[in-house]
Amino acid sequence: MKKFKLKHWINYMILLALAVPFSVIAFTGTVKGSTSLMLTQIAYSIVLAVSLNLVVGFLGELSLGHAGFMCAGAYIGCFTANYLHTVIPDPTVVLILSMVVGGLAAALFGFIIGLPTLRLKGDYLAIVTLAFGEIIRTVFMNQEIFGGALGLTTKKYGKTLFVIAFVMAIFTVFVTQNLMKSKHGRAIQAIRDNEIAARAMGVNVTYYKLAVFVIAAFFAGIAGVIYGHNTTPVDYGFFSFNYSVEILVMVVLGGMGNITGSVLSAILLTFINIQLTTKLSGDLAALKYLIYALILIVAVIWNNAPALRKVRARFGLQRLIEIIVHKFKGHRLKEEGGMEAPSTADWSKVPTKIPMDALLSTDIVPEQSVKEEGDKK
Amino acid sequence: MNTLINGLCLGGIYALIALGYTMVYGIAKMLNFAHGDIIMVGAYAVYTTLALTGHTVPAVIVAVIVCTLLGVLTERVAYRPLRGASPLAVLITAIGVSYLLQSVSQLIFGAGTIPVSIGNWGTLELMGISISISSLLTLGLCVVIMVGLSLFITRTKAGTAMLAVSEDRAAASLMGINVNGIITLTFAIGSALAACASVFYLMQIPAVSPTLGAMPGIKAFTAAVIGGIGSIPGAMVGGILLGVIEKVCSSIPVLAPYTTAIEFGLLILILMVRPTGLMGKTRREKV
Numbered sequence: 001m002k003k004f005k006l007k008h009w010i011n012y013m014i015l016l017a018l019a020v021p022f023s024v025i026a027f028t029g030t031v032k033g034s035t036s037l038m039l040t041q042i043a044y045s046i047v048l049a050v051s052l053n054l055v056v057g058f059l060g061e062l063s064l065g066h067a068g069f070m071c072a073g074a075y076i077g078c079f080t081a082n083y084l085h086t087v088i089p090d091p092t093v094v095l096i097l098s099m100v101v102g103g104l105a106a107a108l109f110g111f112i113i114g115l116p117t118l119r120l121k122g123d124y125l126a127i128v129t130l131a132f133g134e135i136i137r138t139v140f141m142n143q144e145i146f147g148g149a150l151g152l153t154t155k156k157y158g159k160t161l162f163v164i165a166f167v168m169a170i171f172t173v174f175v176t177q178n179l180m181k182s183k184h185g186r187a188i189q190a191i192r193d194n195e196i197a198a199r200a201m202g203v204n205v206t207y208y209k210l211a212v213f214v215i216a217a218f219f220a221g222i223a224g225v226i227y228g229h230n231t232t233p234v235d236y237g238f239f240s241f242n243y244s245v246e247i248l249v250m251v252v253l254g255g256m257g258n259i260t261g262s263v264l265s266a267i268l269l270t271f272i273n274i275q276l277t278t279k280l281s282g283d284l285a286a287l288k289y290l291i292y293a294l295i296l297i298v299a300v301i302w303n304n305a306p307a308l309r310k311v312r313a314r315f316g317l318q319r320l321i322e323i324i325v326h327k328f329k330g331h332r333l334k335e336e337g338g339m340e341a342p343s344t345a346d347w348s349k350v351p352t353k354i355p356m357d358a359l360l361s362t363d364i365v366p367e368q369s370v371k372e373e374g375d376k377k
Numbered sequence: 378m379n380t381l382i383n384g385l386c387l388g389g390i391y392a393l394i395a396l397g398y399t400m401v402y403g404i405a406k407m408l409n410f411a412h413g414d415i416i417m418v419g420a421y422a423v424y425t426t427l428a429l430t431g432h433t434v435p436a437v438i439v440a441v442i443v444c445t446l447l448g449v450l451t452e453r454v455a456y457r458p459l460r461g462a463s464p465l466a467v468l469i470t471a472i473g474v475s476y477l478l479q480s481v482s483q484l485i486f487g488a489g490t491i492p493v494s495i496g497n498w499g500t501l502e503l504m505g506i507s508i509s510i511s512s513l514l515t516l517g518l519c520v521v522i523m524v525g526l527s528l529f530i531t532r533t534k535a536g537t538a539m540l541a542v543s544e545d546r547a548a549a550s551l552m553g554i555n556v557n558g559i560i561t562l563t564f565a566i567g568s569a570l571a572a573c574a575s576v577f578y579l580m581q582i583p584a585v586s587p588t589l590g591a592m593p594g595i596k597a598f599t600a601a602v603i604g605g606i607g608s609i610p611g612a613m614v615g616g617i618l619l620g621v622i623e624k625v626c627s628s629i630p631v632l633a634p635y636t637t638a639i640e641f642g643l644l645i646l647i648l649m650v651r652p653t654g655l656m657g658k659t660r661r662e663k664v
């Protein structure tokens with residue numbers, strides 16, 4: 001019999017815990033309009049964060065154009081929905097169909113962007129995705145057919161949109177999680193950890209990079225369609241670089257390459273975000289970005305600074321969880337050291353370059369060996 | 378003709394900003410995403426000093442000092458702890474710093490656009506076309522600064538040390554070069570250039586807002602990548618190219634709404650053909 005593993009099910013449990021009670025309320029009684037808006041927003045934030053995590057956390061490439069894919073999905077999907085409403089009477093069917101269309105449209109854009117990225121890496125890739133995101137946005141903004149600068153008006157779905165949105169969030173988590181457990185997922189993570197080694201082991205790097213981009217864009221497109229029906233008219237200003245960074249903040253806060261983390265931080269940040277934007281007005285709204293900025297800086301330095309490695313192993317969240325779990329199971333704790341999760345990979349470094357640079361640089365004590373022992377396991 | 382001169386002028390500003398990006402990339406091997414926002418801080422420094430004293434010269438001096446200190450400070454606090462960490466981590470931190478600067482200045486000065494009048498010296502009639510003197514001044518000073526920077530890097534000891542660090546950090550530290558010091562110096566010079574750029578920017582578009590630096594920052598970054606990031610002449614060429622294209626595009630009505638898209642499209646095109654940018658191969662000149 002297969003053993004029940006908490007970590008395989010926790011994501012679904014979180015999502016259901018959030019979605020089911022409200023769905024019951026929504027179908028039996030009344031749910032407040034603002035609550036339903038917030039739940040929808042949380043759901044599509046989860047879709048976005050999990051799909052961006054696929055690129056940033058698992059493939060190890062930085063994409064700054066996620067909002068651009070979302071934009072493509074939103075415009076094309078909502079345009080399709082507006083048309084389909086005249087043909088198909090059932091609004092739920094229309095929504096699902098338009099999600100498929102929006103997702104595929106975004107995936108097509110992902111494919112187009114993926115093609116040149118095959119030659120680029122790291123910083124160059126980041127700037128190209130940023131550029132593409134802006135291009136997509138500008139192009140859609142200037143199409144009269146999509147409403148031009150006024151935006152595209154969509155049909156309102158009322159208070160039950162969040163149920164469909166949560167179904168999509170669960171679907172996204174399901175696909176991502178199972179993809180990462182499969183042989184394809186291992187190949188993708190191998191590319192992140194060392195592209196050359198992965199290539200040498202027979203992993204088709206080009207194929208997988210492109211696939212990850214297309215899948216992530218597909219989900220971003222779906223999120224775009226949900227957004228488009230939650231907030232009408234579809235506003236091109238929303239899909240700016242700032243929103244891409246917002247999604248990135250969610251991924252970074254949750255932990256790169258950690259799906260549960262992405263889900264939790266998407267919920268938390270969206271909640272905080274809505275609270276802040278409704279409570280603060282005018283210039284104080286900048287506080288939101290101040291908080292984002294601090295989260296980014298502190299989280300990244302805490303997780304990556306070479307000098308903090310010892311402190312982290314001692315007091316980090318991972319260690320804390322491990323202590324609790326082991327207490328719970330009555331096991332004895334492992335000795336520390338090697339606690340370091342195989343974190344973000346050094347993808348820009350060719351193996352032959354690592355030792356010289358890292359060992360001789362004035363800031364780094366040669367701790368490389370400690371980390372490698374941890375990774376071996 | 379006027380468009381061309383405006384383009385060259387804007388290109389000069391982009392080139393100055395791009396120099397900051399490219400120097401930091403060459404030496405610290407990181408993208409300083411917050412560079413554009415240092416320009417914004419410089420612009421606010423100019424605005425504040427102008428409001429207090431009413432003279433241009435102290436405003437420029439204060440802007441340069443503030444930006445230099447800020448550049449050094451961000452390097453110290455945000456980037457130095459991550460030396461040796463993955464480039465992705467550093468890039469994300471830099472985005473964080475950029476947001477930090479934007480939101481702090483919005484909290485201090487408000488989100489609105491504040492008009493700043495700096496250097497309106499009228500126009501000059503030359504061979505039948507009128508050129509504003511501030512444009513000429515911008516163009517001239519940009520050239521002077523670029524030449525000065527090239528001389529600094531090739532002729533002085535500190536400049537050679539920078540070249541050495543960018544070539545091989547480990548070997549440079551074995552030769553007794555203070556690598557951390559050189560990186561700090563690079564940030565200081567880059568930020569001082571950003572301060573100059575902010576002054577010129579205000580001459581062209583006389584208004585400050587917290588998001589002032591974002592777009593020129595991204596554009597200049599694009600320029601640096603087009604020219605081949607890490608290469609100083611590349612940054613100049615890329616900056617001027619981008620500035621001219623932007624002005625020419627926005628002067629043609631059909632293309633005007635797509636100006637940004639065209640600029641980024643050019644970036645993608647060039648990266649597809651030459652993944653290291655136009656002058657990326659000429660590694661000898663990189664800093």
